[in-house]
Amino acid sequence: MMQWIEGEAPLREALAGITDHYTLDTEFMRERTFWPQLALVQIGIPAAVEGEPPLVLLVDPLQSGVHETLRSLFERDDLLAVVHSPSEDWVALRENIGAIPRHTFDTQQAAAMLGMGGGMSYLKLIETTLGVALEKGEQRSDWLRRPLTDSQKIYAAADVSYLLDAYAVLAPQLAAKGYTDWFAEDMAYALEQARADRLETWPHLSLRGSGLLNIPQQQVLHRLLTWREQRARQNNLPRTWVLANDAALELARAQPQSEADLRRVLEKMPKAPLKIAGILQSVVSKPLPDEADLPDARLYEQRDKQRLKDLQVAVKQVSDAHGFSDSFLASRRWIESWMDTGEWLGLLAGWRRSVLEPVFTGAATPVAGSDS
The missing domain is CATH 1.10.150.80 (HRDC domain)
Known part of the structure; x- marks a missing residue:
């Protein structure tokens, strides 16, 4: 079921049905601005009765009172937001609403950790996990115009309605492989980066x-x-x-x-x-x-290319042993960061260090294993 939400009261009433987790997506425009202009917020709420379709809220963020209500939702510590590749959504929500969710589950990252493919699109994810082929539809639509067309609403609703079922497939697989804690650490890091909005130093x-x-x-x-x-x-x-x-x-x-x-x-x-x-x-x-x-950019382009290649091979071997998709464990940029500094910074500072340090320092050969 799909519900168009234009004000604070109906939004509060609808959100009262969330007890554990919900799905989240946004539509925004950014062609002529630095900051994204938030145009629509989609929220999927699991049905109270098993087997029933979820309730999909299409929330108009251009209406008064809506921002405060959404901020209250995002700041709840007892809820999990299921999303797909949300980095741009976080910018849109942070700059327009003033908050992003406290706990998240990124289905794109989950798919990469499970070896389904890196950087998987939402359409590919749903087809891979659920066997459902979705249409591209209104991807380049004008989401700021009002009223939205029926086609826009259907497209926007699909972005969150299928995520609930995808989450139900992916979360148990992460748990079965013993990757739940590692995945939670990645999600916490991504949220920390999104909240900080750090400027690029160099x-x-x-x-x-x-x-x-x-x-x-x-x-x-x-x-x-x-x-x-x-x-x-x-x-x-x-x-x-x-x-x-x-x-x-x-x-x-x-x-x-x-x-x-x-x-x-x-x-x-x-x-x-x-x-x-x-x-x-x-x-x-x-x-x-x-x-x-x-830092001298010339040195960054004159790295030891053989050393970089050797480290990429080692990372690939470790990734294969764990069943990760290529570049999930450490992209070329992160490998280069370690080569340049010798330090375990950013994404490499957590669980990845325990996996990669032996092979990066040449002290061990990659072996299969998990975080359990």
């Missing part, structure tokens, strides 16, 4: 082409990208609308010494932001306090 490292710049050029790029992030957030604009990647790289290469020099660089580029040339020159010429610690 944005130049993730920009293709930075490894071709010398240190003074990388410092200029670091200044530009740091400023761009701040301006995009403050003005709620996409990063590349503030300053395109290629423009940032060209300015970093040129290291303009005056506004006239900077303008000459920008004039060679289509749609260059000439109106803010003075601001950009100020950014380019002003060192940041952390530049002394700036």
